[in-house]
Amino acid sequence: MEKVGIVGYYQLKPELDIMMSPYEAIFTAVRGALDSAGLKRKDITTVVTCTNDYYDGKTISNCFKVEAGGAYMKDETKVELDGAHAAAYGLYRILSGNHKLAMIYGFSTPSCYFYEPVRILELDPTFDRTMSVINPYTTGGMQMRAYMKAFGVNEEDIAKVAVQNYKNCSKNSLALPEAKKPDISVQDVLDSEILSSPLRRLMYPIPCDGATAMILAPERQSLKITDNPVWITGMGQCQETYYLGDRDLSISVSMEKAAEKAYKRAGINDPKSEIDVAEIFGHTSCEELILAEAAHLSEKGKGAILLDSGPALNPSGGAMSAFTPCASGLTRLVEAAKQLRGEADGYQISGAKKAIASGQVGFCAQNNIVFVLEGGG
Amino acid sequence: MPLPAYIKKDYKRTRTLHGNWYLMNYKYKFNLSRTKVFLKGLKEGHILGLKCRSCNTVSFPPRLICGRCLVMPDQWVRLPETGTIATGSASYDTNDKNRERPLPVIAVRQDGADTVWLHNMPKDIDFHSIYIGMPVKAVWAKERTGSWFDIDHYDAIEDPAIELNKKEQEK
Amino acid sequence: MAHKVQPAIISCGFCEHASKRSDVNMAELVNEAVEDCIKKANIDWKDIDAVINGNMPAFEGANMPELWMGDHMAAKNKPMLRVTTGGTTGGSVTIAGYYSVASGLYDMVLAIGFEQQSCGDTTVGLASVGLGEFTIFSDLGYTIERMRSNMGGGAAIGIASYQAMNYMRRSRATEEDLARVVVQNRRNAAKNWWTHLKMPSITIEDVLDTPYISYPLRFGMVCPASDGACAMLITTEEKAKQIADIPVYINGVASYSNESAILGIDCAGAGQVDPCEQLGAMKSAEVAYGQAGISFPNKEIDYAEVYSPFPNQELMWVERVGLFEENKAPEAYQNGVTALNGELPVNCSGGVNSTNAIGASAMERPAEAALQIMGKAGNQVPKTVHTALGHGWGGSINLITHVVMSDEPQRKWR
Numbered sequence: 001m002e003k004v005g006i007v008g009y010y011q012l013k014p015e016l017d018i019m020m021s022p023y024e025a026i027f028t029a030v031r032g033a034l035d036s037a038g039l040k041r042k043d044i045t046t047v048v049t050c051t052n053d054y055y056d057g058k059t060i061s062n063c064f065k066v067e068a069g070g071a072y073m074k075d076e077t078k079v080e081l082d083g084a085h086a087a088a089y090g091l092y093r094i095l096s097g098n099h100k101l102a103m104i105y106g107f108s109t110p111s112c113y114f115y116e117p118v119r120i121l122e123l124d125p126t127f128d129r130t131m132s133v134i135n136p137y138t139t140g141g142m143q144m145r146a147y148m149k150a151f152g153v154n155e156e157d158i159a160k161v162a163v164q165n166y167k168n169c170s171k172n173s174l175a176l177p178e179a180k181k182p183d184i185s186v187q188d189v190l191d192s193e194i195l196s197s198p199l200r201r202l203m204y205p206i207p208c209d210g211a212t213a214m215i216l217a218p219e220r221q222s223l224k225i226t227d228n229p230v231w232i233t234g235m236g237q238c239q240e241t242y243y244l245g246d247r248d249l250s251i252s253v254s255m256e257k258a259a260e261k262a263y264k265r266a267g268i269n270d271p272k273s274e275i276d277v278a279e280i281f282g283h284t285s286c287e288e289l290i291l292a293e294a295a296h297l298s299e300k301g302k303g304a305i306l307l308d309s310g311p312a313l314n315p316s317g318g319a320m321s322a323f324t325p326c327a328s329g330l331t332r333l334v335e336a337a338k339q340l341r342g343e344a345d346g347y348q349i350s351g352a353k354k355a356i357a358s359g360q361v362g363f364c365a366q367n368n369i370v371f372v373l374e375g376g377g
Numbered sequence: 378m379p380l381p382a383y384i385k386k387d388y389k390r391t392r393t394l395h396g397n398w399y400l401m402n403y404k405y406k407f408n409l410s411r412t413k414v415f416l417k418g419l420k421e422g423h424i425l426g427l428k429c430r431s432c433n434t435v436s437f438p439p440r441l442i443c444g445r446c447l448v449m450p451d452q453w454v455r456l457p458e459t460g461t462i463a464t465g466s467a468s469y470d471t472n473d474k475n476r477e478r479p480l481p482v483i484a485v486r487q488d489g490a491d492t493v494w495l496h497n498m499p500k501d502i503d504f505h506s507i508y509i510g511m512p513v514k515a516v517w518a519k520e521r522t523g524s525w526f527d528i529d530h531y532d533a534i535e536d537p538a539i540e541l542n543k544k545e546q547e548k
Numbered sequence: 549m550a551h552k553v554q555p556a557i558i559s560c561g562f563c564e565h566a567s568k569r570s571d572v573n574m575a576e577l578v579n580e581a582v583e584d585c586i587k588k589a590n591i592d593w594k595d596i597d598a599v600i601n602g603n604m605p606a607f608e609g610a611n612m613p614e615l616w617m618g619d620h621m622a623a624k625n626k627p628m629l630r631v632t633t634g635g636t637t638g639g640s641v642t643i644a645g646y647y648s649v650a651s652g653l654y655d656m657v658l659a660i661g662f663e664q665q666s667c668g669d670t671t672v673g674l675a676s677v678g679l680g681e682f683t684i685f686s687d688l689g690y691t692i693e694r695m696r697s698n699m700g701g702g703a704a705i706g707i708a709s710y711q712a713m714n715y716m717r718r719s720r721a722t723e724e725d726l727a728r729v730v731v732q733n734r735r736n737a738a739k740n741w742w743t744h745l746k747m748p749s750i751t752i753e754d755v756l757d758t759p760y761i762s763y764p765l766r767f768g769m770v771c772p773a774s775d776g777a778c779a780m781l782i783t784t785e786e787k788a789k790q791i792a793d794i795p796v797y798i799n800g801v802a803s804y805s806n807e808s809a810i811l812g813i814d815c816a817g818a819g820q821v822d823p824c825e826q827l828g829a830m831k832s833a834e835v836a837y838g839q840a841g842i843s844f845p846n847k848e849i850d851y852a853e854v855y856s857p858f859p860n861q862e863l864m865w866v867e868r869v870g871l872f873e874e875n876k877a878p879e880a881y882q883n884g885v886t887a888l889n890g891e892l893p894v895n896c897s898g899g900v901n902s903t904n905a906i907g908a909s910a911m912e913r914p915a916e917a918a919l920q921i922m923g924k925a926g927n928q929v930p931k932t933v934h935t936a937l938g939h940g941w942g943g944s945i946n947l948i949t950h951v952v953m954s955d956e957p958q959r960k961w962r
């Protein structure tokens with residue numbers, strides 16, 4: 001795979017109830033990304049948006065966002081999954097050679113709807129939706145139980161992941177203010193409200209409003225725009241089967257396949273030692289471990305090791321820092337790019353050379369996408 | 378020193394509204410900063426358009442973002458009361474069983490503006506007499522409250538182009 | 549630069565379209581089209597590298613249905629992308645398929661567009677295009693009576709009637725001209741196996757006898773709401789030559805967006821003063837023809853499928869995409885230029901006017917155009933088709949997709 005450069009990005013500061021209209025939020029993110037790269041609107045050749053009709057409360061959610069996204073008279077399209085999937089489509093468009101600069105943005109405002117009930121509409125309408133047993137909380141609980149049972153992990157180990165994320169959030173200036181908890185302890189997590197046994201409230205990120213924009217450009221173009229681009233060298237994606245009963249929830253087949261494909265394309269043989277930073281988007285703290293293990297960053301069931309050694313797991317705070325539907329995966333990608341550029345103020349991993357970032361949709365991370373990023377101008 | 382009131386009340390910039398869709402409750406947020414000035418202008422009897430300093434496009438009603446330049450326009454300009462019909466259609470009242478009196482719905486381009494808005498003409502106008510490019514004039518509501526319909530409707534005015542056409546045809 | 553990949557269509561599959569496919573659920577409906585497509589290409593489903601799908605989620609009340617329908621789309625343990633852009637969904641999915649192959653990352657991509665409108669409420673789905681805007685309008689003092697009359701009869705037909713007014717004024721087209729388009733489409737549809745409204749003996753008088761929905765559009769001129777799905781296999785030039793007798797190379801794609809018509813962002817006015825001007829369509833056409841190396845579309849294109857739920861749009865689009873001179877389309881339809889055995893046949897599949905499964909419609913256009921080149925279409929034109937066009941529109945007439953294909957690959961300048 002040819003290298004594609006990330007030349008600019010912008011994250012809107014996430015808030016629980018943002019005082020901005022959708023168009024204003026998207027405009028701020030897109031404008032910010034253009035300004036960060038020193039580009040003009042006329043330089044954009046294609047715009048890939050990521051919004052969701054159900055998360056926006058209207059049909060054809062990209063229809064009125066043309067002007068705000070800088071897509072007036074530009075090749076525009078919408079991916080209705082995670083922001084990272086939109087980045088993948090932007091990548092295809094750049095790699096095809098038809099486009100020189102791709103603007104990608106993801107946006108959603110969960111303060112305008114109830115995130116968990118709306119996710120029920122993702123379910124099979126005949127059986128799962130009518131039974132009303134499956135929702136983001138119960139699937140998180142089932143997954144955590146399966147993981148703990150399969151590898152003999154206890155709740156404390158998973159609570160430790162949440163604690164580390166909250167501590168990382170407090171160093172990240174663009175993290176959700178409510179998630180900044182520098183003094184949190186494992187006991188606090190285990191004492192928090194139970195959502196679905198054994199999943200606790202503090203192991204589950206808070207949906208928040210936000211928008212993230214990112215600019216991709218081909219290799220030659222990137223070097224003209226910036227001295228310090230971040231290269232996407234590999235990408236892998238996979239969707240596994242739907243029924244939870246058909247899947248082994250303690251592992252993630254789709255993430256494994258996606259990561260293997262991404263490593264192969266990027267020429268990485270030993271991810272454990274080659275990767276410095278991993279920005280994994282997990283819906284729960286436990287899912288974060290499962291996905292990190294599936295990405296071969298540690299052995300199965302030993303994911304908690306990553307908190308002390310090996311690749312740095314979610315130095316930005318991960319999904320806990322900014323869990324915006326439609327933008328989380330894209331935010332992970334931007335956070336990984338920040339680490340490689342040395343722009344992660346306050347939570348910089350020194351000497352970070354290679355990173356991975358992941359995005360996902362579906363219950364128990366059914367559809368995963370992994371990017372391998374490399375720094376260096 | 379206490380902060381001035383308008384800085385503290387930043388939330389006034391955005392309004393959140395409730396709506397329903399597919400059994401789900403949604404809220405819709407929208408930016409008031411331009412709309413407020415526009416409505417206040419209407420209340421005072423001014424027709425205000427918003428001009429983009431970069432491309433000189435005037436939007437009426439004001440748009441938050443100029444899509445051509447990707448900036449937020451902020452220059453207000455006074456517009457005349459006249460406009461032209463950009464397009465139109467007839468709407469039949471479903472309660473009116475005979476379907477005799479369609480309400481003319483028109484998209485009006487205010488003179489000096491580059492965008493159109495949907496408005497009405499009075500019911501007693503024959504819909505088939507409406508044509509594209511027809512000049513119209515805003516008719517103010519009796520009581521202006523600072524709402525969208527402070528301009529109650531648009532009324533037809535004399536079209537000099539018709540006279541010119543006739544003269545040309547006579548030649 | 550590494551070598552660039554030339555994508556090609558090798559097979560297109562359809563399911564039977566009807567107003568209510570109550571015999572199948574959405575997943576089975578999609579599976580019918582997918583199986584038809586894979587069977588015709590004579591490959592195994594395991595050969596497919598990636599799947600791209602799309603529909604209009606609001607119509608069935610299912611968000612991201614490909615998550616639970618994945619196994620019916622031959623997508624188990626494969627990359628899956630979802631592209632939805634309203635009416636242009638099918639076209640956008642085709643274009644996404646093109647880019648997936650052109651990027652060099654995948655060799656064989658299955659693109660799927662589907663819609664089962666009988667599951668949900670299409671009017672609710674369409675009205676909620678501007679639901680946020682309507683909510684805001686009511687806050688600005690828009691009374692419910694005014695809103696009902698001004699937004700008139702649902703989003704698509706409301707805009708279409710404004711557009712029809714403008715087109716008829718420009719081109720002096722009459723209602724009879726509109727009815728003639730409908731008659732041509734419905735009669736063509738009767739000869740195509742998968743279409744919805746088959747009316748082999750409809751006449752212009754029959755159409756003009758029906759009541760108005762919104763002037764100048766009559767009940768008999770408007771597209772139906774169908775259930776249906778369409779699938780398409782896109783692969784590289786090398787593989788296509790091995791698999792298909794006549795591979796159809798996709799030479800140009802574009803999807804340029806304009807400002808919305810009639811309604812604007814946050815209730816501000818619309819940027820498209822004249823909804824039949826269609827800058828976006830003209831720009832898309834220009835770019836796609838440029839990629840395909842077509843300088844004279846009216847001479848070089850042998851067959852066109854345009855997305856026209858309403859007859860006035862068919863007349864308008866064929867002009868805007870450069871197939872006819874401005875305001876000359878009604879005359880061409882009158883002279884039979886666009887008929888099955890005419891010089892430039894248009895919408896011989898019956899068009900969207902006869903079958904509208906919204907998420908699939910914009911994909912059925914390039915799919916039918918490809919089948920005409922392969923010589924396998926349900927209503928095959930007698931002449932040989934070398935270059936064809938598939939077009940789509942969506943949103944508030946502001947999103948356009950444009951796919952130009954040919955039976956020989958275009959060596960690109962880059």
Ligand SMILES: [Zn+2]
Pocket residue numbers: 429430431432433434443444445446447
């Ligand atoms: Zn401007």
